[in-house]
Amino acid sequence: MDNILLWVSALGTLTAVMFAAVTAIGTLATAAFTALLWWVAKRALGGTNTQLQLLREQAERDGRPYVTADVVPGMHGGGSWDLVISNSGRSIALDTKFAFDVWPRGGKDDHVSEDLIRFLKEPQTLVPGARKRVVWRSQIKRSGTPAFSVGAPEGHTLVLTYSDELGKQYRTEFSFNSSTIGAAAPMPQEGSRTTAGLGDQRAILTDIDYALRTLNIHVGELRR
Template sequence: MAAKGTLNAAQEANEQAKRDSIEQTRPYVYAEIVGSLAGSPSWDLRITNMGNSAARGLTLEYDAWPETLDDIASKTKEMFETPRTLPPRASIRVYWRLEANGRFEDGTTEAGLPRHGTITASYTSDDPSRPTYTDSFDVLIDVSGYMPVPEDGYTADRLPDGPIKTFYNLG
């Protein structure tokens, strides 16, 4: 009897060690909306793998696509639908929403995705025996408080016309 109890305890300990190892080495992908590198009042989407292994077959879904897709929304949708590998400790950052204090050249005042919705990330790890992980993240721009924005800094206006200014504006 004691031997059987010891065997069962050892098997349970091995199973727990296996589960712990999977949890410690798996990818952990999250998505967040952050203040845009383009400046206020625009927004970027940052997708990060904080895990210790690559997130493979990473795809994203969004539950609030606009009826008509502008350039930003269509490129974001294409990115969401294209499976990719995101290495450990790596991230992807793309425009989510651009807002013009005045107006864009086409007369609109905003481009990109809505201020509310849910992003769902699905991915697997390096080990094919592990499950597909699925996590959801809320987009709550209007109820996220104020984000700090620098009042000054380097701008393209200070650069001379030429390839460096063009490169800066692209970045």
Template sequence: MREPTFTDQVSAWSELTGTVFSFLVLLIALATWRTARQALRASRDANIQTKRDSIEQTRPYVYAEVVPSLAGSPNWDVRVVNVGKSAALDLRLDYSDWPERPDDIAQSVRTFFTTARTLAPGSSIRAMWRLESGPDSQFDDGTVAAGLGKNGRITVAYRSSDLEAPHYSDDFHVMVEDSGLWPIPEAGPSGHRLSGDKLAFYRLGQSIARAIGEQRR
């Protein structure tokens, strides 16, 4: 076997250098590809989060609550409000504890709940929920309450015009007796020293003051 010549040595070193260089280029390419993939994934995740944030910021958001009635104590109204930034489309509601034999008030609420409607942003709908006869009294039919219950669950379902998140559904509990003492707008002094037209005008002012106070709930 002959001794390698200088040319053979140079050729061998060149091949080794080429192999090492190719290997380094491969490593650099692999690292670049991994970096690019991570950057692409981060960019995609950022775009998804941005889209989600945009949806959350512009979506409709409807809630329902049972509050003291504009008709005065001890009656109750149901209030449905859209506090979102866009219209709630095909809005429908349901109640968990419908009575077997609904009276006029319960039937009117059921019609209200099952009729699809559009609720614009910042707007609300209010309807009578429950009437109570008050202490030591009753209605003509002998009952002391009409309408729906003091407990239960109201389900709100609607859709958005945004195709990325078209449908929403939320549950809200009716907790008339589990929400502490409900504040009622002050009507002012009784006006017992007044009479005639002055007393009638004073009571009209009391009614207006109470109504304004209730509307701010």
């Protein structure tokens, strides 16, 4: 009888131990599964946060103003150059202005520098799609004297700064060299000149000749 009681007691103890072991294993499995779920959720949320950050940065890039400056062959014909400023972004550009080294005015014939420098120093507001074109450098031709240029130097650097509506500032540096650009840039051809048969109407025909040449240059510039 005592043996039976001992056997029953040992069996109960073993059952309790096995139950405790199974419970511990279940607890560990639950903890491991919970940890796995946490890791998966963290990876998913991390990926979502990364995507949201990328989307936010893309939206900022798409919505910001983009102001550029470029020197192009001028509308006054060969030897002249124009500065074109434009905002190709989707928002307004505020306090758009340039920092640069002021060049000396080229004498009494320089009708470009003073107005150009004043324009560059004046803060501009550019709405999306806005475009401004001003004379950058001009060539003066006079009968009996060599041609000369007035306005900005052949090579010059401008530092452009502007801000958006939220106050974020942007800065871009542009360097131009009109002699380098001019060596490769296409220029509109002037019309042919009549050299004979002017007769008494020479002055009128000369005026027409000048007008046609100017018109031809401007049409060529529109096709650029």
